[in-house]
Amino acid sequence: MPWIQLRLDTDNAHADAISDQLMEEGSLSITLEDGQDTPIYEPTLGETPLWAHTVIVALFEADHDLIPVVDRLKALPFVGDSLSYKIEQVEDKDWEREWMDNFHPIKFGERLWICPSWREIPDPTAVNVILDPGLAFGTGTHPTTALCLEWLDGLDFTDKKVIDFGCGSGILAVAALKLGAQYVSGIDIDYQAIEASKANAERNQVQDKLALYLPEDQPDDLLADILVANILAGPLRALAPLIAEKVTPGGQLALSGLLKEQALELSEFYSKWFIMDEPAHKDDWSRLTGIRK
Numbered sequence: 001m002p003w004i005q006l007r008l009d010t011d012n013a014h015a016d017a018i019s020d021q022l023m024e025e026g027s028l029s030i031t032l033e034d035g036q037d038t039p040i041y042e043p044t045l046g047e048t049p050l051w052a053h054t055v056i057v058a059l060f061e062a063d064h065d066l067i068p069v070v071d072r073l074k075a076l077p078f079v080g081d082s083l084s085y086k087i088e089q090v091e092d093k094d095w096e097r098e099w100m101d102n103f104h105p106i107k108f109g110e111r112l113w114i115c116p117s118w119r120e121i122p123d124p125t126a127v128n129v130i131l132d133p134g135l136a137f138g139t140g141t142h143p144t145t146a147l148c149l150e151w152l153d154g155l156d157f158t159d160k161k162v163i164d165f166g167c168g169s170g171i172l173a174v175a176a177l178k179l180g181a182q183y184v185s186g187i188d189i190d191y192q193a194i195e196a197s198k199a200n201a202e203r204n205q206v207q208d209k210l211a212l213y214l215p216e217d218q219p220d221d222l223l224a225d226i227l228v229a230n231i232l233a234g235p236l237r238a239l240a241p242l243i244a245e246k247v248t249p250g251g252q253l254a255l256s257g258l259l260k261e262q263a264l265e266l267s268e269f270y271s272k273w274f275i276m277d278e279p280a281h282k283d284d285w286s287r288l289t290g291i292r293k
Ligand SMILES: C[S@@+](CC[C@H](N)C(=O)[O-])C[C@H]1O[C@@H](n2cnc3c(N)ncnc32)[C@H](O)[C@@H]1O
Pocket: 136, 137, 138, 139, 140, 144, 145, 148, 165, 166, 167, 168, 169, 170, 171, 172, 187, 188, 189, 190, 193, 215, 230, 231, 235, 239, 257
């Protein structure tokens, strides 16, 4: 179905009221974008921050006449005639395919490849994870996942039990199994992630060695030699005592999903339980590793 979109500039004080008006006008979806490249990384719970200069993009069916919509917006007391806007035709694309077209096999470290399930495997002799992320996070293209995959590639998994905390697509859990782990437990708060991890384990024929849990279902005595958690700095801090409890003395830990400026503070916090290494970085993101005391 073809669409048309109205793109207009506003500020954080008026973005909600204008969005409400556009929904009343029949907009099918509203997207708020950063007007000046000022990223917002990790809002605190209950906070929905917006950029000082916010761009609203409202999508309508192609035959919707947007000129009267703009006139009615201009009549709002906090908008006025100076409203800056653009009306754009949206190309009718197969969005799902478009995303798939841009996802190619990627190599991590020395031996590990993540291969989209619809692509040819570039090196059949390598350790290949065949992946379809479905609706879950984790393709390997994000620096936080890449940092974990590079770390996993360098480990010896002989006779090792692993926990993947926040397993998303199951990318790390399946990679650990393909690299030789004895058994992996994946935990996620999102049921879609549990489903995606299960499907990816089956795709790679490692389903017999993977147990998946929602947090409330995980066994109390779950213990691992290696624990990897790619979540965010906030939850990683809150989960620290629980994570520490699940790693055997001498066991290995990797934390990802934190920003560079959060690395030092989180590393100090975890040093209560782990001997922490220097952080590793990729773009704006960091990975912490350590050994359980
Ligand atoms: C950034 S994704 C990581 C996915 C995958 N492990 C990767 O590295 O690409 C974070 C995942 O953690 C899950 N998550 C967030 N908070 C969690 C919590 N408190 N306990 C378990 N899982 C959590 C999310 O649902 C999401 O699937």
